[in-house]
Amino acid sequence: MASIWQYANPAKFMRLSDTLLPWVSLAAALCLVGGLIWGFFFTPDDFRQGSTVKIIYLHVPAALMAINIWFMMLVASLAWFIRRQHISALAAKAAAPIGAVMTVIALLTGAIWGEPMWGTWWVWDPRLTSFLILFLFYLGYIALWEAIENPETASDLTAILCLVGSVFAVLSRYAVNFWNQGLHQGASVMRAGAIAGDTEERVSNVFAAPLFMCIAGFGLLFVALILMRTSTEIRKRRAAALMARERMS
Amino acid sequence: MMPDLGKYAGTVLSAYGASIILIVGLVWLSVRAAKKSKKALDKLEQNDG
Numbered sequence: 001m002a003s004i005w006q007y008a009n010p011a012k013f014m015r016l017s018d019t020l021l022p023w024v025s026l027a028a029a030l031c032l033v034g035g036l037i038w039g040f041f042f043t044p045d046d047f048r049q050g051s052t053v054k055i056i057y058l059h060v061p062a063a064l065m066a067i068n069i070w071f072m073m074l075v076a077s078l079a080w081f082i083r084r085q086h087i088s089a090l091a092a093k094a095a096a097p098i099g100a101v102m103t104v105i106a107l108l109t110g111a112i113w114g115e116p117m118w119g120t121w122w123v124w125d126p127r128l129t130s131f132l133i134l135f136l137f138y139l140g141y142i143a144l145w146e147a148i149e150n151p152e153t154a155s156d157l158t159a160i161l162c163l164v165g166s167v168f169a170v171l172s173r174y175a176v177n178f179w180n181q182g183l184h185q186g187a188s189v190m191r192a193g194a195i196a197g198d199t200e201e202r203v204s205n206v207f208a209a210p211l212f213m214c215i216a217g218f219g220l221l222f223v224a225l226i227l228m229r230t231s232t233e234i235r236k237r238r239a240a241a242l243m244a245r246e247r248m249s
Numbered sequence: 250m251m252p253d254l255g256k257y258a259g260t261v262l263s264a265y266g267a268s269i270i271l272i273v274g275l276v277w278l279s280v281r282a283a284k285k286s287k288k289a290l291d292k293l294e295q296n297d298g
Contacts, residue, residue, distance in 0.1 A: 040265070041252055051254040054261050058268045101275045105268045112264045116257060225276070228283050235286040242293040 008085040010234045017227040025224040032217030039210035046207075055113045056203075057211055061218035062105035066134065069099035069222065070162070070169040073141075077159035087230070089155035090237065092162065093145050094229035098222055100138035107131060127184040130171040137165035151237065 007013045039057035046053035076092035079085065110128065111121040122128065141161050148154035203211065254261050 036265075041250070045255070051252070051257045051261050054254075055264045058264060062268070098275065101271050105271055108267050108271075109264045112260055112267070116260055221272070221276075225279050228279050232279070232283045232286045235290045239286065239290045239293050242290075242297055246293075246296070 005083070005085070008083070008087045010087060010238075013087055014231055014234060017231045021224060021227050024220055024227065028217055028220035028224050030217075031213055031220055035210050035213030035215075035217050039207070039214060043206055043210060049117060052113055052116055053207060055109050056207060057214045059106060059109040059113060060211060061215045062102045062109065063131070064215060065218050065222055066099055066103040066106050066131070067169050067172050069095050069102060070134065070137075070165060072226075073099070073162050074166045074169070077162040080155055080159050086151070086155070086237070087234070089151075089159065090233040091226060091230045092158065094233050095222075095226055096138055096141050096145070098225050098229070100135065100142065102218075102222075103131060103135040103138055107135060125184050127172065130168055133168045134165070134172050137161070137168055141165065 007016055036057055040054055043054070045051045073092040073095050076088045076095070079088035080092070107128075110131075114123075115121050141158055144158050144161055145154055148157060
């Protein structure tokens with residue numbers, strides 16, 4: 001079996017990306033549009049939350065992506081440290097703006113949802129606060145890449161920042177388990193369809209099916225965007241090298 | 250066709266509106282940057298021979 005590291009070769013990665021991108025984009029569009037239409041138009045209101053339950057199809061997938069994209073960046077940063085393959089660092093760089101947008105969507109939809117349900121747009125709850133800090137880490141990570149001209153130094157320093165920020169990504173994920181306080185509810189989505197006899201509150205299957213479709217849509221959208229944006233970063237790096245060579249000659 | 254969102258219509262529609270704008274904006278910026286970088290690199294490679 002061919003090693004995954006062969007795709008760390010920029011030319012091979014670009015070929016793979018060109019082949020996969022149309023199919024992944026199509027699958028992302030189908031899942032995302034299908035899931036959102038299903039959730040928005042064809043699911044009932046919740047008996048407590050009314051029609052605001054429809055926000056779940058945006059809020060939960062965006063929040064999951066916000067955390068998992070940071071973990072993807074962590075894996076790419078570790079790969080950069082261990083193997084020094086530029087494509088790992090470029091993939092992490094390409095992922096950061098996607099993660100930042102997902103965090104904004106999660107925070108924004110959470111605030112809009114929170115106002116009628118909790119009576120407030122914002123509260124310094126463990127999960128909300130750790131998400132806000134995660135967003136600031138995303139901004140800091142993007143700013144650090146822009147601030148450093150030398151690509152090797154930028155890759156090293158942003159990878160270190162990514163390692164530090166991972167603490168907040170973990171906190172964002174598990175804050176509701178660490179601190180049994182705050183307004184944000186505990187994990188309930190991944191308990192959807194849990195085993196019979198389980199008395200913990202969980203998302204009803206009526207809402208869970210379109211929700212899982214939206215989660216798949218957001219995941220596929222991320223894969224499509226990361227393929228496209230990493231290819232863009234590779235082209236930019238190659239263009240910079242050619243321009244430097246032109247200047248030298 | 251439009252579901253009855255009741256008193257929370259503004260809340261739900263603003264959440265969808267803001268999210269869709271952000272997602273479409275992200276995709277549009279990514280596609281634009283990809284096209285721009287491809288064009289710039291093609292031009293440089295042509296000059297390079």
